[in-house]
Amino acid sequence: TTKKTNRRAVQTLKRFWSDLGCCVKLMTPTEHDRIFANISHLPHVAAAALINSNSSEELKFAGKGFIDTSRIASGPANIWADVLLTNADNTIKGIDKIIAELLKLKKAIKNQNKQQIENLLEAARKKRSALINYKINKKELIS
Template sequence: MGRKKLTWQSIGVTFCRNSCVCRETYKMLKLNGLQKISVIGMGLLGASVTMACLRAFPKVFTVGYSHRASTRHKSRQLNVANQIAETLEEAVCDADIVILATPILTFETYFDQIAPFLKPGAIVTDVGSTKALVHQWADKTLPRDVYYVGSHPIAGSEKRGVEYARDDLLASARCILTHTAKTNTHAIRILRQFWSELGCNVVTLDPKKHDRIFGLISHLPHVLAAALINSSDFEDMKFAGKGFIDTSRIASGPADVWMDIVLTNHHNIVNGLDRVIRQLNMMKKAISAQNADKVNP
């Protein structure tokens, strides 16, 4: 890495599990003692997080990683982090906070791959839009002396890629932290401070409740937008006004990201679809019958 190994501010020893100098007791991280933040995945959101970190924590070493060489190259050119690591080991070694910003279905594998390199006490989080399954994967896969907390910053765009990243993408965004009874409360506190410093308005939720709510108010509208587009004739769309465009805009989000969301929250989305289909059938009946009272209850 060509860079002095980073240490806990108060102990002065390296805890990287890989080079494994020692496994002594360590003091808990404080945000002002933060030395290295790693973000895995240099898409729009991941790179916006590294950029926001560069601005909010100028003294903290910010590392980005992408499994694609071309993305690493672009990320370096765009200076979105202090370092763009060539390997996962290099990316997460000594990191105080590791953030996964890749599609959700890759998280379990990434947890597994980074586990050997994480230092004890490291906080691992992610920016995925579904949470219950991710908590299960983290519990199963991450070392017991590493703390997982779920993060869901409500920021993004239908655009994608490091080239659209902005250091203010998270400004005023809501960020949901998810935790279970098992989650380390200190890690929650640190992450709350961390996202707040990046400009987010942080709230906490149980991961199951998170997935139920977001299944209905975020994932379901996406599925509806896709159904609307699929039901429309291409040649009619030139007459589309702002209503149609706004309603269907979210359907143009990255398909793989949304696929993972849908697959990892299928139960809640199916529940929402049941509700909506029931509503639509009621409305269809009322509209067919030209029943004004029921069309507009």
């Protein structure tokens, strides 16, 4: 919302979405763009990169995990190109965060540092578990 936002319209929309069972969070356009670059746009970018980084021959061996992980790369390219360009700055910041995480894993693997690999994977496992718990029980996420 902004200072120009019609409060009555906001309440009407909030009630509409709440009645459908949605959780409504009011936020600024800046907040929205930052958050959705990370939770909406980046998964699409990552899925596209995952698919594009494999040859057609390699993809013949893809199993359920790969199929699940890459599912959202099936979205319409023209729509996603517009989404990514419209929120380019936030999307680029998110891509940089993913690259930083990949580089941590790469370094640990290159250095044969099993403990560091386990730490990074365990941190991800715990975060995802907290996310699922939050989505199911609406309990607070841990960082």
